[in-house]
Amino acid sequence: MDVSDEELMARYQAGDKPAVETIYLRYKYRILNFCWRMLGNRAQAEDAASEIFMSLFTSAYKMQSDAKFSTWLYTIARNHCVNVLRRRSRETACEIDRRSDENSDATLGTRDALLLKESESHLRAALEQLSEEQKQAIVLQHYEGLSYSEIAAVLGCSLDKVKVLIFRAKENLSVQLAFLLKEGQS
Amino acid sequence: MNEQLIKQLITQAVDGEMLSDADRAAVETALKSSPELKAYQTQRLRLKEVMDKYPDLQVSPDFEQRMTKTMTRLGIREETLMKPFYSMQSFRTFGLVACLIVVAVFTLQIYSNRVIQSRVRDASTYIRSAADDIGDQYYQPNTYSHALEKKVIPSVSLAPEIPDRKIVRNVNLNMKVDDALSFQAQVTQYVKNVDGIIENSKVDRNGVNASGTIVFKVLPKHLELVIVQIKASGDLRSETSSAQDVTGQYVDTQARLDNWRVVRERLTKMLDESSAKVTDVLEVERELARVTGEIEAMESRLKVLSQTTSLATVTVTFFEEHSHVHKFLDGFSFKQRLRGTLESTISLAVDTFNGIIMIFGFLLPVGLCGLAGYGVYRFVRKLMKR
Numbered sequence: 001m002d003v004s005d006e007e008l009m010a011r012y013q014a015g016d017k018p019a020v021e022t023i024y025l026r027y028k029y030r031i032l033n034f035c036w037r038m039l040g041n042r043a044q045a046e047d048a049a050s051e052i053f054m055s056l057f058t059s060a061y062k063m064q065s066d067a068k069f070s071t072w073l074y075t076i077a078r079n080h081c082v083n084v085l086r087r088r089s090r091e092t093a094c095e096i097d098r099r100s101d102e103n104s105d106a107t108l109g110t111r112d113a114l115l116l117k118e119s120e121s122h123l124r125a126a127l128e129q130l131s132e133e134q135k136q137a138i139v140l141q142h143y144e145g146l147s148y149s150e151i152a153a154v155l156g157c158s159l160d161k162v163k164v165l166i167f168r169a170k171e172n173l174s175v176q177l178a179f180l181l182k183e184g185q186s
Numbered sequence: 187m188n189e190q191l192i193k194q195l196i197t198q199a200v201d202g203e204m205l206s207d208a209d210r211a212a213v214e215t216a217l218k219s220s221p222e223l224k225a226y227q228t229q230r231l232r233l234k235e236v237m238d239k240y241p242d243l244q245v246s247p248d249f250e251q252r253m254t255k256t257m258t259r260l261g262i263r264e265e266t267l268m269k270p271f272y273s274m275q276s277f278r279t280f281g282l283v284a285c286l287i288v289v290a291v292f293t294l295q296i297y298s299n300r301v302i303q304s305r306v307r308d309a310s311t312y313i314r315s316a317a318d319d320i321g322d323q324y325y326q327p328n329t330y331s332h333a334l335e336k337k338v339i340p341s342v343s344l345a346p347e348i349p350d351r352k353i354v355r356n357v358n359l360n361m362k363v364d365d366a367l368s369f370q371a372q373v374t375q376y377v378k379n380v381d382g383i384i385e386n387s388k389v390d391r392n393g394v395n396a397s398g399t400i401v402f403k404v405l406p407k408h409l410e411l412v413i414v415q416i417k418a419s420g421d422l423r424s425e426t427s428s429a430q431d432v433t434g435q436y437v438d439t440q441a442r443l444d445n446w447r448v449v450r451e452r453l454t455k456m457l458d459e460s461s462a463k464v465t466d467v468l469e470v471e472r473e474l475a476r477v478t479g480e481i482e483a484m485e486s487r488l489k490v491l492s493q494t495t496s497l498a499t500v501t502v503t504f505f506e507e508h509s510h511v512h513k514f515l516d517g518f519s520f521k522q523r524l525r526g527t528l529e530s531t532i533s534l535a536v537d538t539f540n541g542i543i544m545i546f547g548f549l550l551p552v553g554l555c556g557l558a559g560y561g562v563y564r565f566v567r568k569l570m571k572r
Contacts (some may be wrong), residue, residue, distance in 0.1 A: 015263045024253065028245060036243040046249045053253060057260050119239045127240075141201060142237055150204055154267055166201070167194045181232045 005069035012060050020060065023069075024053060030144060031077050037139045038081040039088075040124060048084055052077050071153045074146065078154055080138055085132065119180060126176035134169035141166055192216045193226055200230040251571075280556075284549055291548075303421055309334060352491060355406055355498035356431040357413060363420040363504045366396035373400050380408035383497070393529040397505035403497035416502060436491050443484040450477045493494045 005026070011019035031052055036045035055076055063072050127135055133155065140154060142148045152162045172179065195213045199205055205213065216223050364367040366389050377384055382404035389398035404412055453474045457467065 017260070021257060021262050024257070028253070029242070032245055032249070033242050037240070041245065042246075042446065043241065046246065046252075050249065050256065054256060057256070057262065073334050116239060116241075119236065120241060123237065123240045142234070143240070148198070148201075163194060167197050170197055170230065170233060173237070174229060177233065177236055180236050181229055 003060060007058060007068055009063055013063075020057060023056070027073060028053070031073070034074070034077055034144055035081055037077075037127065037143055038135065039084060040128065044084060044088075048077075048080055052080050055080070064086070064103075068153070070146070071150050073149075074140065074144065075156075076156045078140075081136075082132070122177060123178060126173050129176055130169050130172055134165050134172065137162055137165040138169040138173070191221070195470060196223065196227050197230055198226065200234065208303060224228050238463055241567060284456060284552060288548060299421075299423075350431045351431060352436045352495040353406070354411060354432055354494050356428045357409065357411070357498065357500045358424075358426045359416060359422065359500070359502045360424040361502060361504040362423055362507050363418070364506065366391075366398050366504060366506050369504055370398055370400060372419050373402075373416055377402045377404060380404050382412070383409065385499075393533065394508050394526055395506040397503070399504075400502045401499065402502075403499050405496070408500050409498040409500070412500065415464075416500075420504060432491055432495065435490065436495075439488055439491070441483050443488065446477055446481045446484065450474065450481060453477060475532040 003022070005023055008019045008023050012023075028049070032045060032049040035048040035052070036042060039045050039048060056073065057101075059076075063069070127138070130138065136155060137151055140151045141148070146154065148162045148166070149159055151166075152159045155162065155165075192213060195205060195209050196217075199210075199213060217227060243513055361369070370387060370389055374384060374387065382402050384400065384402045387402040388400075389396055413430065456470050457474065
């Protein structure tokens with residue numbers, strides 16, 4: 001039976017250092033992708049993810065024993081990404097990483113691959129059009145699989161506000177991706 | 187319930203959120219009654235499909251490497267190859283192995299000493315039994331000579347016995363004894379029993395322990411007996427023996443001597459002839475004197491060679507090795523006891539320091555090899571990273 005995240009963290013806090021490696025293995029993929037979808041740049045996402053895990057390793061004692069670990073970790077990740085985005089907006093305009101070809105399905109035919117790439121590009125652009133909070137909410141809900149109440153805990157707002165944020169985010173995405181939705185229906 | 191709220195509930199339902207019974211009933215009613223809301227639900231489902239087309243990012247090796255380095259630095263992950271060098275547990279294992287090696291080396295040394303001692307003891311026991319066989323129950327030096335003559339003692343060959351050969355024999359023995367003075371007396375007695383000559387004999391006392399040296403000469407035929415007796419009187423620590431063959435040198439000198447003697451005879455005859463001139467007589471006399479000098483030098487050289495080869499030289503060094511803890515014997519004054527104790531303490535401290543240096547010297551090459559191996563490992567790892 002798998003040991004829960006909270007139990008592993010308790011062990012880590014008690015001095016069992018290798019316990020946190022299991023947590024890293026469980027979350028490295030999810031945190032990296034959360035950062036990637038939030039920042040839109042692979043290099044920055046990797047930097048952010050490594051710093052988030054560094055915070056996890058060094059600030060584990062700050063975690064409250066009654067808190068849910070995933071919520072706590074996503075709060076750190078979200079705060080970190082927000083800081084990166086703010087810093088970036090001050091420095092230069094965001095340049096969306098286009099090097100996502102390596103992730104496209106190699107088994108698909110050329111035409112399908114091109115279509116998939118185009119859909120991905122539109123989707124990424126549509127996400128960039130959302131407000132910061134809407135984007136965070138939709139990424140956490142759709143891609144990270146968090147419930148509305150967990151998202152509320154991560155964003156530090158009420159459940160009702162999360163419902164509204166996600167609803168409006170999807171409304172906006174429907175407008176941005178209207179042609180893709182129609183293609184599918186046709 | 188207005189349309190906006192229904193749409194929000196539909197969005198929640200599509201996202202898999204739990205709705206209250208009232209909300210669920212309201213949504214179901216709205217979907218049945220309104221085709222627009224039904225289309226809205228279909229659109230939300232379609233949006234979900236489209237959003238799934240955003241592929242996940244794969245974790246790159248660079249990121250993995252960076253994280254591994256971070257975790258290693260923080261002590262979360264231990265590198266397998268480095269583990270023996272930095273983990274405390276491995277240090278303990280390394281120390282244990284080093285101690286075991288040291289103990290094994292000392293054990294082997296002690297064992298080899300024991301083997302030598304037991305062989306000497308066996309020889310002694312054999313001699314005793316041989317002496318018993320010839321009718322003498324007690325240990326007497328003469329019984330050894332008798333046993334040797336009867337050939338009941340196994341001969342310990344120091345050098346091959348070749349008739350008419352001139353051999354110079356030298357034997358060095360290093361012995362640990364219980365009492366240096368009594369050992370000196372014993373050896374002197376053994377040498378006298380075989381008509382040997384004591385050349386030098388001395389005993390020095392330094393603190394608790396005494397040491398000394400005896401140099402003596404005995405006939406080669408008695409050499410083996412005396413050595414066996416001496417070995418039985420203490421613990422043998424080392425033994426070296428050498429046998430130098432000077433037969434060629436002896437024969438050569440003898441031949442040259444014979445030639446010079448012939449020359450001398452001829453010169454004497456020439457001198458006896460009355461017809462010789464005075465100048466010739468003087469010349470012959472001068473030559474005769476030179477030849478006589480050569481003959482005397484060679485005779486003395488032959489004499490020295492004969493003496494050297496006729497007697498074997500034995501050098502015995504011996505020492506006491508008492509415990510560092512001073513024995514408080516009766517009859518010693520307080521001052522003597524105090525001095526002895528202080529000397530023992532200083533001697534023990536010196537011995538301990540020497541032991542530490544020895545252990546350090548033994549472990550130093552091992553440590554250097556370990557460091558070199560670690561350096562190679564780091565170098566190879568750096569190359570692999572590049």
